[in-house]
Amino acid sequence: MVFTWTAHRFSGGALALDVANSVILRFDPARRVDRFADVPALDAFAGAANRFCAEAPRFGALLPVAERNRARLLTLRETTDRHFRALTRDEQRPELLADLLEVIAAVLRGNGKDGSALDTATAHSALGLAANPEPDRLKICPNCGWLFLDRSRNRSRTWCDMAVCGNRSKAKRHYHRSKEEVQG
Ligand SMILES: [Zn+2]
Numbered sequence: 001m002v003f004t005w006t007a008h009r010f011s012g013g014a015l016a017l018d019v020a021n022s023v024i025l026r027f028d029p030a031r032r033v034d035r036f037a038d039v040p041a042l043d044a045f046a047g048a049a050n051r052f053c054a055e056a057p058r059f060g061a062l063l064p065v066a067e068r069n070r071a072r073l074l075t076l077r078e079t080t081d082r083h084f085r086a087l088t089r090d091e092q093r094p095e096l097l098a099d100l101l102e103v104i105a106a107v108l109r110g111n112g113k114d115g116s117a118l119d120t121a122t123a124h125s126a127l128g129l130a131a132n133p134e135p136d137r138l139k140i141c142p143n144c145g146w147l148f149l150d151r152s153r154n155r156s157r158t159w160c161d162m163a164v165c166g167n168r169s170k171a172k173r174h175y176h177r178s179k180e181e182v183q184g
Helices: 015-020 039-052 067-088 094-111 118-131 162-174
Strands: 138-140 147-149
Touching: 015 039, 015 067, 015 118, 015 147, 039 118, 067 094, 067 118, 067 138, 067 147, 094 118
Parallel strands: none
Antiparallel strands: 138 147
């Protein structure tokens, strides 16, 4: 089956979180999938983000990350995930924020005015979230492990995407240990 980026895969509510969510089931080493490990999928992410990412209009037309900057994007992704995941647990981990800010600085320094590149835009997105954290809106989907911003008025969202993870979780309760997999 050919992998495609769908609207579901942009449930994070911010570009930096959607990038972090390119790893599915982080908490389960046996089943985790890194969608950016596949270079064509990584290159296709920017175009899909233009269509589906809630924050994309802020950045204009996003372009794929340059080959020489791919490794740094992955470092940015991992430091983003570690910092914001710790934030959901209300952990005081200033070193994680420092790590994230260092990578953001490196991306911005390296890319200069190339603001439409995926890595530059992701750095700006992560910086915005880090500067104005919303810990009561930042959540982790209990089904797939993705980070997302709960923008609902009463902050009642449980799932990254009710139509996918909510339904799968219901199905799991009914058909325990069925073959259903998280849509990664
Ligand atoms: Zn989910």
